[in-house]
Amino acid sequence: SKHLLGIKDLTPDDIQLIFETADNFKDVINRPIKKVPSLRDITIANVFFENSTRTKLSFELAEKRLSADVINFSSSGSSVKKGETLLDTVNNILAMKVDMIVMRHSSPGAPHFLSKHIDANIVNAGDGTHEHPTQALLDAFSMREKLGDLAGKKIAIIGDIIHSRVALSNVFALQKMGAEVMICGPATLVPKYITSLGVQVVTDVFEALQWCDVANILRIQLERQHIKYFPSLREYSLYFGVNKQMLDRLDKEIVIMHPGPINRGVEITSDVADSQHSIILNQVENGVAIRMAVLYLLAGANR
Numbered sequence: 001s002k003h004l005l006g007i008k009d010l011t012p013d014d015i016q017l018i019f020e021t022a023d024n025f026k027d028v029i030n031r032p033i034k035k036v037p038s039l040r041d042i043t044i045a046n047v048f049f050e051n052s053t054r055t056k057l058s059f060e061l062a063e064k065r066l067s068a069d070v071i072n073f074s075s076s077g078s079s080v081k082k083g084e085t086l087l088d089t090v091n092n093i094l095a096m097k098v099d100m101i102v103m104r105h106s107s108p109g110a111p112h113f114l115s116k117h118i119d120a121n122i123v124n125a126g127d128g129t130h131e132h133p134t135q136a137l138l139d140a141f142s143m144r145e146k147l148g149d150l151a152g153k154k155i156a157i158i159g160d161i162i163h164s165r166v167a168l169s170n171v172f173a174l175q176k177m178g179a180e181v182m183i184c185g186p187a188t189l190v191p192k193y194i195t196s197l198g199v200q201v202v203t204d205v206f207e208a209l210q211w212c213d214v215a216n217i218l219r220i221q222l223e224r225q226h227i228k229y230f231p232s233l234r235e236y237s238l239y240f241g242v243n244k245q246m247l248d249r250l251d252k253e254i255v256i257m258h259p260g261p262i263n264r265g266v267e268i269t270s271d272v273a274d275s276q277h278s279i280i281l282n283q284v285e286n287g288v289a290i291r292m293a294v295l296y297l298l299a300g301a302n303r
């Protein structure tokens, strides 16, 4: 395919190919000489209309490790503030002979819209509340690294589901890898359609923790709450926060994940986030290899 717009469009074989390619790139970036010439003469623009730390930096690093030429655009400080449209912005970037666009945007479907109007490869780096495909790939890759084959594994996604592109992309990726998925959160933050995707839904966090092999814990997205949100942060941490006492009460060890950024003391306490059960920084490490694999496979398809 020419683009990576979402996990929904991928087959299990596509995901397997991305993982095997990322395995190779993970070996490469652990060597003293981390760079390969695979994307020499390819120019990539990272176009971010929304804030990011992990995704933006790991795409940039992945591109540099592949020897691509890289330019970075942030809407803040750009001519978007003077009223320039998304399509004009991207077409002006492409006029500078750019081959690939990595884009984060607050509107669901923005990369799909672009794909109908431009000729370059597009990678979705998060579109509003819709999908965040490379996050789901790095999450599933990190689970596979820790637990082996994901078929039959039980993954609980806990938190603000309704505003989360990570949750939706995770459901698609994990189900395609044969895992069982449970969704857990306050009823006000779980979308009604989610049961139609074949996931279990519970509101009791301890029940989810007891059921799962892996808990992927998400933050409340305060920036997407257009009405006064419910529950409040205090209520959320009291009723839905994951803490060490809960993990100690389980009769097994589970793997703790979080895509970041963490609201410490709200959805997760520091003694859980920083514990030996947590693979949160492994997720970040794997993000570079996964993004190298995605960029390499897309550029290769175009060459």
Ligand code: CP
Residues within 6 Å of the ligand: 051, 052, 053, 054, 055, 056, 126, 135, 259, 260, 261
């Ligand atoms: N996980 C993630 O997407 O983090 P950033 O918003 O910092 O990129």
